[in-house]
Amino acid sequence: MGKLLCDSTTAVASSPAAVHWAEPNPAASAFEPVDLADSQILTASSGAAWDDVVGLEDQQRRHLQKLHARGVLWKHPDDRRDGGGRDEGDDAPKRSMVFRLSHGGEVSSDGNCLFTASQRAMSSARGVDARELRRRTVRRFLEDFGSASGEEKEAINDAIRHMYSPDLKSGWGIHVVQEVKLLAKKHDRVSLDSGIEELLQLGMQRELAAESIYKERCIPVNDGPSWAKYMSISGSPDDEYDIVTLQYTEEGLLSVDENREGHAAAFGDDIAIECLATEFKREIFVVQAHGSDAMVDEENCVFFLPHRPRSEICEPPFFLFMKGTGWCGAGADHYEPLIAHPSSVVSHEKVALVL
Known part of the structure; x- marks a missing residue:
């Protein structure tokens, strides 16, 4: 995809x-x-x-x-x-x-x-x-x-941000739903869940609590290095990161795909x-x-x-x-x-x- x-x-x-x-x-x-x-x-x-x-x-x-x-x-x-x-x-x-x-x-x-x-x-x-083609x-x-000029790197970073960390204040004339991609380290799942649970105890809704913790503690896909981490994910247990997807409409947060089984791969x-x-x-x-x-x-x-x-x-x-x-x-x-x-x-x- x-x-x-x-x-x-x-x-x-x-x-x-x-x-x-x-x-x-x-x-x-x-x-x-x-x-x-x-x-x-x-x-x-x-x-x-x-x-x-x-x-x-x-x-x-x-x-x-x-x-x-x-x-x-x-x-x-x-x-x-x-x-x-x-x-x-x-x-x-x-x-x-x-x-x-x-x-x-x-x-x-x-x-x-x-x-x-x-x-x-x-x-x-x-x-x-x-999998080898993905690695290559x-x-x-x-x-x-790594060998690109500063101007070239910024152009690529801009393209990556546009695809995976879009500006949620614009773009709604083209898209009905926009997605934000985040990377969660597999071994951080326990601490992420603990953070979400703490917010739930304070009365926050589940999806809003998950959004808050993931945005605070996970890596946004918004530049070359984070794109490389993202594109390395094949949905295998051997992956270092899991993909978390936040979906938004113009009215706000629509859903949180936490990908708890770690099966999602980077398209x-x-x-x-x-x-x-x-x-x-x-x-x-x-x-x-x-x-x-x-x-x-x-x-x-x-x-x-x-x-x-x-x-x-x-x-x-x-x-x-x-x-x-x-x-x-x-x-x-x-x-x-x-x-x-x-x-x-x-x-x-x-x-x-x-x-």
Whole structure:
């Protein structure tokens, strides 16, 4: 699960994924050219790849089937810079690739779906489990954040505060409910409960007492170091912290999710996706599909949100899928894997989309 803006142009301009901490290396990448004629060719019919995927409206399914049938063209960064790198009449540059996208199957909605889906979507991640991908994501973030300038760090801190410690005096024109994330050390649970009990003895309501103690004694997720602690949480007993979530409406406190069993995991966000892209030196495209109640027509119900590494690109991209029935996902903050089949069948002039 994650936090992605639903307007593609806004997402690139405003989301944390657009906060680059280092300029991409303009040097030629180490990506090995691929001869598409030797690539695996998908032999299944174009509809079969999406016919059995649950939770899709007809217009979403038709559009995804068209993308699968015609393919999407990914241009290598070197080809983008040199205008294609070919003379008129040449075939598509070998460094660029056409992909047919099929659904990679369901993954558990346990908060680890970004990392589970990424592991399935990346051929280079064989033998690496979701927990290890989470660890590598956090490690990459800490290394890059540590080398960032003061101005860059503040921009990232601002983005993190906006997502996890929002200003509860504003934002209600967009959100009905806003969440504040706090980190409670597992071994502090007894003392936290004692503090709550003391306030209850003074006559305070249970949720207000819990809110007061958690805000006073827990760590808010409002900067780079606290984000790294938060994003390390996989819902495992081995986690150092538990996630506590305070939910607010414009009228005040709505609920307190104390997560007493410690099963809640940190949902992957745009920052985590960019860190994954940087760690593996490949672009990640989140493919969002929205339904008819999102007030979009069939041609615009599917769009691709790019997350680029903060370094050279050395491998082809991989793709993640989010499906929803309403604007801003309508709860569709759940990642699923897409399998990208390299294709030599589709001409680059006839592809459904150029990325």
